């Protein structure tokens with residue numbers, strides 16, 4: 001009998017509570033293009049045609065029949081230069097690792113730093129992939145709950161760093177799905193006090209928030225900052241993300257990463273999109289405006305007990321006891337609107353997460369929520 005490894009045997013098949021747009025379209029007989037996708041925090045403010053044109057330019061330049069030649073390190077250089085302008089540091093391509101989405105980099109981080117049964121920690125509720133990648137790489141996961149107001153329990157985290165001999169610590173700021181950004185000083189203290197543990201600061205949503213701690217990568221030996229091109233940059237379908245860290249740590253990634261982990265188009269879109277930062281910035285400010293409008297409107301809806309203030313491009317809502325979040329999610333789905341059920345996570349009973357879409361998308365979700373929660 002053929003069996004996978006013990007680690008894989010201990011995992012169950014992951015089940016998503018949401019149907020995909022394709023499945024919704026089939027189940028409810030709704031044309032695919034009518035479906036409003038507000039479950040995975042993409043950026044629909046950037047013009048689709050504009051992004052496509054950048055891709056066509058790459059297709060003109062490179063021959064897709066060949067393996068991607070990533071040796072120029074052009075994209076890594078462009079990321080280092082982009083940050084040097086922002087934070088006045090001297091980063092270079094050696095500080096940057098590009099991955100197939102930041103997901104791949106989280107996976108590689110676990111592979112590099114966790115031996116069998118060694119531990120990683122994160123504050124829950126948060127992005128689920130830290131736990132997942134810890135498990136598939138044979139590690140063990142330690143969880144410390146956020147406080148009830150979603151702030152970090154710094155003392156408990158630091159106590160665990162020492163008592164559990166943690167190898168990895170994940171912090172997401174702004175946090176997904178709560179949307180809040182943790183105070184700078186708290187994160188800096190955690191990094192400082194955890195010198196024998198690698199701290200991964202996931203800044204997938206930091207461009208929607210008040211600050212980034214990218215400048216700290218040159219100050220601490222144990223810090224990795226991860227970033228994604230799927231959120232602010234509107235390139236979720238291309239699967240590119242990156243991390244910035246010191247050269248000693250980045251060298252470990254070069255040892256384990258697959259030689260062609262990023263495709264040609266994703267790789268060469270990086271320098272192209274970064275030179276268009278002004279367009280991205282415009283989209284970010286529109287998203288922030290829409291976030292404000294959506295938040296204020298959600299607060300007015302009777303069946304919503306609380307809409308949580310957000311520094312990211314999504315808003316978490318908690319429904320009153322009269323309504324069941326899973327049923328509300330299903331009703332929205334039957335109307336072609338996808339939001340994310342988060343009620344199974346600790347502290348988030350009866351909660352849904354809604355991405356900030358364009359004005360039109362947000363009005364649709366508000367209109368339908370008002371009807372469903374009437």
Ligand SMILES: Cc1ncc(COP(=O)(O)O)c(C=O)c1O
Pocket residue numbers: 040041100101102103104127172176202204227228229230236239240241
């Ligand atoms: C906090 C956080 N980190 C990382 C990711 C993964 O992003 P990517 O598309 O770059 O793999 C996500 C995606 O939802 C996320 O929410």
